[in-house]
Amino acid sequence: MPATRPSSPAVTADTSAAASAPPKRSALAGRLAKLGIHRDADMLLHLPMRYEDETRVTPIAEAMAGAPLQVLGVVEHAEVVLRPRRQLVARLRDDTDVITLRFLNFYPATLKQLEVGARVRAFGELRSGFWGEEMIHPRIQSVVEGEVLPAALTPIYPATAGLAQSALRKLVMRALDRHKLSDAVPEAIRRAAKMPGWERSLRFLHQPPPEAHLDALEERSHPAWRRIKFDELLAQQISLRKAYAARRAHAAYELQATGALTARFIAALPFALTGAQRRAVDEVSRDISLAHPMQRLLQGDVGSGKTIVAALAMLQAAENGYQSALMAPTEILAEQHYRKLAGWLEPLGVQVAWLSGSQKKKEREAMRAKLESGEALLAVGTHALIEDSVVLSRLGLAVVDEQHRFGVRQRLALREKVVGALPHMLMMSATPIPRTLAMSYMADLDVSVLDELPPGRTPIVTKLVSDKRRDEVIARVRDACHEGRQAYWVCPLIEESEALQLQTAQDTFETLRAELPELKVGLVHGRLKPAEKAEVMDAFVRNDIQLLVATTVIEVGVDVPNSSLMVIEHAERFGLAQLHQLRGRVGRGAAASSCVLIYAQPLSENGRERLKAIYETTDGFEIARRDLQLRGPGEFIGARQSGVPMLRYADLEMDIDLVEQARQAATEMLEKFPAEAEVLLERWFGGRADLLKA
The missing domain is CATH 3.40.50.300 (P-loop containing nucleotide triphosphate hydrolases)
Known part of the structure; x- marks a missing residue:
C-alpha cells in the first residue's frame, strides 16, 4: 500500500468522534480510577488483553470467514434501511471484490465516514449474511491516498464506559515516553532467572511488531509476558516476606510447655x-x-x-x-x-x-x-x-x-x-x-x-441423582432412618425465587414431613432466632429429630456421628468447596455413609465440572486443586484477599515455575538489594503492600 504517517485514530462504529477523544481531566481521572490507574506506573502496567493486526490489508477476494482481518476500499453505496430494523448498510469495493458493512447502532459521524466515494479501512470478522459476505460493526477509519499502515499490532486494553481504546492507547504512549523505565531487578537475579530486560518487555507488550507471535502473546507465554509475571510474583513475595518479618519483630508472651494440663x-x-x-x-x-x-x-x-x-x-x-x-x-x-x-x-x-x-x-x-x-x-x-x-x-x-x-x-x-x-x-x-x-x-x-484422618472414619459414597428420581431418594432416607440412623437434606434457598426456580427449604420441609409421617423432621436455616436454631440442633444431636432439613448454616462444624446420609438439593448450584464441606457432615461414625447430590437439567459446563470433581474424589486437597482451576485464586481465598496484593497477570497453574523462582529471588533481594526491592514494591503496589497485617 502507498504510505504516509497514520492520521487520526480509528473511530468505532458505535462511538462518536467526540466520545473517542480523551475526556476532561477530572472525568478522565475518575474513569481511570475504575481501572485501578492512579499514576504513570499503573498506566504502564495496564497491559493489553489481546491484539488486532492492522499492519496488513487483505484483498477482499482472499478474505476468509471466521477470523479478524482488515480490508481497504472505496465506498460505492451506503444507505439507512428500516427493515427488518433500522440499520446502516454500506458496500466497500477494492480491486478484487466487494464486501458489505452493516451497523445496527451508528452515529452521524459514521454516516459521514461512509459517504459514497470515501476511502476507508474496515477491521472486523467476516461472516456470511443475507447480503453475502459481510462485516457487522467493523471498526472503520478514513484514510487518504498514500497513508501508511500501523507499524505495530494494535493493543486492546481493559476499558470502562466513556474511555475509548484510542484514548487509552494515547495515554499509555505518553506514559511510556515520560516515565523512566528502570529495571528494578538486579542483573544477576534477572540472568539467573533467564528473563529479558524490563523496558524491552514492557514496550514489546504495548507495541508488538507485526511479526510477533499472536498466540504466544494472547496465551501470555511470550518471554515478555513471563518477565512481567515474574516481577509481579517477585513483588508479592517480597511484600509477604516483609510482613512476616515485621510480625516477628513484635514481642509475644513465651508460653512454655509444662505438660501440667x-x-x-x-x-x-x-x-x-x-x-x-x-x-x-x-x-x-x-x-x-x-x-x-x-x-x-x-x-x-x-x-x-x-x-x-x-x-x-x-x-x-x-x-x-x-x-x-x-x-x-x-x-x-x-x-x-x-x-x-x-x-x-x-x-x-x-x-x-x-x-x-x-x-x-x-x-x-x-x-x-x-x-x-x-x-x-x-x-x-x-x-x-x-x-x-x-x-x-x-x-x-x-x-x-x-x-x-x-x-x-x-x-x-x-x-x-x-x-x-x-x-x-x-x-x-x-x-x-x-x-x-x-x-x-x-x-x-x-x-x-x-493430611490424615483419624482411624474409624468410614469412607463416604457419593451418588449423583437427577431430580426426576426424587422419590427414590426419599425412600432411601426412610430406610436409613428406620435402621436407626439420621439424615440431612440441604437446600440452597429459604424462600421462593422465580429467577432460580429452586426447591426451597421451607417447601422441602413440608413435603418431606408429609411423605415421611413416621419420622420426626426438623428445619434449621439462617433466619431462625439463635435460640430456635440451638433447640433444633440439640434435638438432632439427641436423635429426637431423625431428618434435618437445612440451608448451608450446617456447612461447617456440625458433628453428629449417628448421621449417615446427606442429601444436597440442587447440588449444581453449590460451590465445590461447599459441597465437600457439606459431605463432611456424615461419615463421622462407624456406619457406612452416603452423600446424594440431586441435580437439575440442563447442567452448565461449570456445574458439570463441579459435580464430576466431587463425585470422583473425597480428597480435600485434590478438590481444592480443582476448585482453584474452576474459580481462580481471588474467590478461593475469600476475605483474605482484602489484605493480600492480588495477582493480575500471573497464573498459579501455568506459572508454577515462576512462583518458585520468585520465592528464591525475594530472599536474595531483601538480603542484598533492599533499595531495589522497595522500588519493585512501589511499582506494583504503590503503597498498598502494607495491607498484609492479618
Whole structure:
C-alpha cells in the first residue's frame, strides 16, 4: 500500500468522534480510577488483553470467514434501511471484490465516514449474511491516498464506559515516553532467572511488531509476558516476606510447655492422636513458646481433628496463666466449639466462657466479668468476642476458625485486645489450600497440614441423582432412618425465587414431613432466632429429630456421628468447596455413609465440572486443586484477599515455575538489594503492600 504517517485514530462504529477523544481531566481521572490507574506506573502496567493486526490489508477476494482481518476500499453505496430494523448498510469495493458493512447502532459521524466515494479501512470478522459476505460493526477509519499502515499490532486494553481504546492507547504512549523505565531487578537475579530486560518487555507488550507471535502473546507465554509475571510474583513475595518479618519483630508472651494440663488431656482421650496431629501439636507448641508472635495456619480436611490441636495449644497457654480466645464465623459452629471445649477442658479446671450476639444481657455480662477478672482462661464465641466491651487483658493465644470467612479488620481486632505484647495467632481452615496458592498467597504464614484422618472414619459414597428420581431418594432416607440412623437434606434457598426456580427449604420441609409421617423432621436455616436454631440442633444431636432439613448454616462444624446420609438439593448450584464441606457432615461414625447430590437439567459446563470433581474424589486437597482451576485464586481465598496484593497477570497453574523462582529471588533481594526491592514494591503496589497485617 502507498504510505504516509497514520492520521487520526480509528473511530468505532458505535462511538462518536467526540466520545473517542480523551475526556476532561477530572472525568478522565475518575474513569481511570475504575481501572485501578492512579499514576504513570499503573498506566504502564495496564497491559493489553489481546491484539488486532492492522499492519496488513487483505484483498477482499482472499478474505476468509471466521477470523479478524482488515480490508481497504472505496465506498460505492451506503444507505439507512428500516427493515427488518433500522440499520446502516454500506458496500466497500477494492480491486478484487466487494464486501458489505452493516451497523445496527451508528452515529452521524459514521454516516459521514461512509459517504459514497470515501476511502476507508474496515477491521472486523467476516461472516456470511443475507447480503453475502459481510462485516457487522467493523471498526472503520478514513484514510487518504498514500497513508501508511500501523507499524505495530494494535493493543486492546481493559476499558470502562466513556474511555475509548484510542484514548487509552494515547495515554499509555505518553506514559511510556515520560516515565523512566528502570529495571528494578538486579542483573544477576534477572540472568539467573533467564528473563529479558524490563523496558524491552514492557514496550514489546504495548507495541508488538507485526511479526510477533499472536498466540504466544494472547496465551501470555511470550518471554515478555513471563518477565512481567515474574516481577509481579517477585513483588508479592517480597511484600509477604516483609510482613512476616515485621510480625516477628513484635514481642509475644513465651508460653512454655509444662505438660501440667496437656498431658492429662491427652491421657483422658479415648483415642490416640494421628501422626499428623502430633506433628501439628509440636509445631504450634514450639511456636507459642517463643518471644515473637506465632502466625500459623492449621489446615486439614473435614474431620481431620483440627479442634484437638487448637485445644492443646489453649491448654499450653492456660499452663502459663494466659487466656485464649476462639472465634468462629457462625453461632452454630461457635456453640459447638464451646460445648466440645467445655466438655474437654473444664474437668481439668479450665473455665470456658461463651459469648454470642444472641445471649441475654445478664448472661453476657457474667461471661465478660469472668474474662475480665481472669477467672475464665478460654473465651469461645462469634464476632461478639471483638466488641469493645470484651476485655481480654491476658490474651496469649487467639484462634480463628474458618479464617477465610473473616476480613482483615476482624482478625486484627481480636489481636488488638492486648496492649503491648501481641497474642500468638492460630488460624484454622477446613478448606485445604493447594500448594501453588499456599506458596503465593500464604507465604507470610507458617503452615501446618493435617493430611490424615483419624482411624474409624468410614469412607463416604457419593451418588449423583437427577431430580426426576426424587422419590427414590426419599425412600432411601426412610430406610436409613428406620435402621436407626439420621439424615440431612440441604437446600440452597429459604424462600421462593422465580429467577432460580429452586426447591426451597421451607417447601422441602413440608413435603418431606408429609411423605415421611413416621419420622420426626426438623428445619434449621439462617433466619431462625439463635435460640430456635440451638433447640433444633440439640434435638438432632439427641436423635429426637431423625431428618434435618437445612440451608448451608450446617456447612461447617456440625458433628453428629449417628448421621449417615446427606442429601444436597440442587447440588449444581453449590460451590465445590461447599459441597465437600457439606459431605463432611456424615461419615463421622462407624456406619457406612452416603452423600446424594440431586441435580437439575440442563447442567452448565461449570456445574458439570463441579459435580464430576466431587463425585470422583473425597480428597480435600485434590478438590481444592480443582476448585482453584474452576474459580481462580481471588474467590478461593475469600476475605483474605482484602489484605493480600492480588495477582493480575500471573497464573498459579501455568506459572508454577515462576512462583518458585520468585520465592528464591525475594530472599536474595531483601538480603542484598533492599533499595531495589522497595522500588519493585512501589511499582506494583504503590503503597498498598502494607495491607498484609492479618
